[in-house]
Amino acid sequence: MILEVADLTVSFVTESGDVSAVDGVNLDLDAGEIVGVVGESGCGKSVTAMSLAGLLPRSARVSGSVRLRGTELIGAREPELRRVRGKEIAYIFQEPMTSLNPVLTVGRQIGEVLQEHERLSRKQVRQRAVELLSLVGIPSPANRVDNYPHQLSGGMRQRVMIAMAVACNPTVLVADEPTTALDVTAQAGILDVLRNLRDRLGTSVLIITHDLGVIADIADRVVVMYAGRVVEQAPVVELFAHPHHHYTDGLLKASPTPGRHAGTDRLQEIPGLVPVLTRQPDACTFADRCPAADQKCRGSAPPLTASSGSQAHLAACWHPTRQEAKR
Amino acid sequence: MTNALELDGLRMHFGPVRAVDGVSLTIPRGGVTALVGESGSGKSTVGRCVVRLLKPTGGVVRIGGVDVTRLSRRELRPHRAEVSIVFQDPAGSLDPRMLVGDVVAEPLRLAGGSRLSRRARQQRVSEALAEVGLRDEVARRYPHELSGGQRQRVSIARALISSPALLIADEPTSALDVSVQASVLNLLADLQRDIGFACLFITHNLAAVEYLADQIAVMYLGKLMETGSREQIFARPAHPYTQALLAAAPVADPVRQRAQQKVLLGDDMPSALDPPSGCVFRTRCPLAFEKCALEVPPPVRIGDGEAACHLVQADGTRPDVRTGAHG
Numbered sequence A: 001m002i003l004e005v006a007d008l009t010v011s012f013v014t015e016s017g018d019v020s021a022v023d024g025v026n027l028d029l030d031a032g033e034i035v036g037v038v039g040e041s042g043c044g045k046s047v048t049a050m051s052l053a054g055l056l057p058r059s060a061r062v063s064g065s066v067r068l069r070g071t072e073l074i075g076a077r078e079p080e081l082r083r084v085r086g087k088e089i090a091y092i093f094q095e096p097m098t099s100l101n102p103v104l105t106v107g108r109q110i111g112e113v114l115q116e117h118e119r120l121s122r123k124q125v126r127q128r129a130v131e132l133l134s135l136v137g138i139p140s141p142a143n144r145v146d147n148y149p150h151q152l153s154g155g156m157r158q159r160v161m162i163a164m165a166v167a168c169n170p171t172v173l174v175a176d177e178p179t180t181a182l183d184v185t186a187q188a189g190i191l192d193v194l195r196n197l198r199d200r201l202g203t204s205v206l207i208i209t210h211d212l213g214v215i216a217d218i219a220d221r222v223v224v225m226y227a228g229r230v231v232e233q234a235p236v237v238e239l240f241a242h243p244h245h246h247y248t249d250g251l252l253k254a255s256p257t258p259g260r261h262a263g264t265d266r267l268q269e270i271p272g273l274v275p276v277l278t279r280q281p282d283a284c285t286f287a288d289r290c291p292a293a294d295q296k297c298r299g300s301a302p303p304l305t306a307s308s309g310s311q312a313h314l315a316a317c318w319h320p321t322r323q324e325a326k327r
Numbered sequence B: 001m002t003n004a005l006e007l008d009g010l011r012m013h014f015g016p017v018r019a020v021d022g023v024s025l026t027i028p029r030g031g032v033t034a035l036v037g038e039s040g041s042g043k044s045t046v047g048r049c050v051v052r053l054l055k056p057t058g059g060v061v062r063i064g065g066v067d068v069t070r071l072s073r074r075e076l077r078p079h080r081a082e083v084s085i086v087f088q089d090p091a092g093s094l095d096p097r098m099l100v101g102d103v104v105a106e107p108l109r110l111a112g113g114s115r116l117s118r119r120a121r122q123q124r125v126s127e128a129l130a131e132v133g134l135r136d137e138v139a140r141r142y143p144h145e146l147s148g149g150q151r152q153r154v155s156i157a158r159a160l161i162s163s164p165a166l167l168i169a170d171e172p173t174s175a176l177d178v179s180v181q182a183s184v185l186n187l188l189a190d191l192q193r194d195i196g197f198a199c200l201f202i203t204h205n206l207a208a209v210e211y212l213a214d215q216i217a218v219m220y221l222g223k224l225m226e227t228g229s230r231e232q233i234f235a236r237p238a239h240p241y242t243q244a245l246l247a248a249a250p251v252a253d254p255v256r257q258r259a260q261q262k263v264l265l266g267d268d269m270p271s272a273l274d275p276p277s278g279c280v281f282r283t284r285c286p287l288a289f290e291k292c293a294l295e296v297p298p299p300v301r302i303g304d305g306e307a308a309c310h311l312v313q314a315d316g317t318r319p320d321v322r323t324g325a326h327g
Ligand SMILES: Nc1ncnc2c1ncn2[C@@H]1O[C@H](COP(=O)(O)OP(=O)(O)OP(=O)(O)O)[C@@H](O)[C@H]1O
Pocket: A012, A013, A014, A019, A020, A021, A039, A040, A041, A042, A043, A044, A045, A046, A047, A048, A057, A059, A210, A276
């Protein structure tokens, strides 16, 4: 394993009391693997991602373990974390415009990243920048390298962000909603770039999204989060074909998918709202919205365990959906 | 019978920017038409011309048979109640200093509903809130005290309180989580069926409209590329752009999604400041040939709709961007 996250727990101290954001998350990432993290707004996806390289604000209380090739990062010193960021774990975020500097050309910005970790001449920097732009599929990169961000479309700006993120050939690329602000056409291009990076450079990718279509397109394995916990984890085809957790099942049925709704005229809803928790209860946090919940679910938290035979398919549910009938 | 909405060669130019450049469209009473296209294609501008937040620079807007294109603010007033609009961002479109009850009642006041007694107005507000599935007490809260889905329900209640014959819904669910999106889409579909208002549903996500719209209009760079019934657009899209949009929308099913042949258009949407000669889509069209740069393709009748492409013929001949076949 390249990256091993074990029992990661994060809470925030706020003026209106504590917020429990992540509760005992376990997550692995293998070399060259693309793992998708999916779940509704506020379920802790970004907090999980940011805690990997120590990007959380001071108000965060973090416990548990994050090991990168065996080296513990939780509690690591700032110089060590600074080396890890960019060179080992690189990030791209949702909004490419706000993360780019509007007054510098894209070539200069890529150059700054390169020079943080390597000594290069100006000519080398420019050449590397052009190579990187070409790697992320920007046409005529030798001209684009001198463009300012506002001269590029949203999709191209996100490609530039990826070029900056992979400038130092990181082991792990964390992509937090990289396509949420983009059109479907630009999104398809970005997903293609991520897949290419994995295939050509062997980069491991952790992609965070609330869009099951994106997951279906690119992930090898899927982690489903709900209210700070991992509720299900499985290889992608297995998860979509046989969701075990009722939350996963509900998410799948609520996602508009051409063809799936033939014969019906509405989408299935998941009634109720994601709870905001000050403290994690010893109960299934989905129980209030779950069609199968009973006293047991409200009285103790189900562990994440392998359910039907496959060691790769885990779910945290006392009453997993009945899959036998569907098979 | 008169139509709910007729657009005839609608143009909205902002100086040199041709945001909307000759759009013709008819929505019958009680019909739902989806206006689909990428960011910047001019969808919102069409919507804003219809509700006359903008005064079109050319063409005609008829609402319920009445030409409202050049009416002054005063002359418009009696027609105001006929059309309402719901925006994408429920946070930005609701006045944060107003109580939800007053927000919802505002259209009544603007339409000269001051003749309505306070009691009668409150009565209408609680009915409107009940219609969108919100409890009465929500009226005494502020918008920021509600969730995103609840705020969008408030916008819908406000839009419908004046019993409009036409609702413009501008990406009403794009900012919402899947599960919340499903409930808002279902709500709109139910209300539309019960009340029977006509609807122009603006979105960049074709999948979201599959079971809501009966007609679909596909827009690119200020012009309509294709129109047709939902069944036809999904099953037999004629225009290369429609085909590419459908192919780019990821399906939440890994087996189908990975088997699907990708069509990558590139991110280079031309500027509305300087649209390409001939067919505006030609610079990204995988099938473009010489004629496309020289002649603007006129809309051609195909099946139950129209497509503006040199490769589409009235005998049913249509191109296929996946195979690159011309017909
Ligand atoms: N700096 C912070 N201070 C206090 N609470 C925070 C902070 N950052 C995040 N949270 C809370 O932690 C929880 C998890 O947030 P997180 O950003 O990880 O959600 P997410 O799954 O990424 O959601 P989204 O899909 O909206 O991006 C939320 O309840 C959020 O309000």
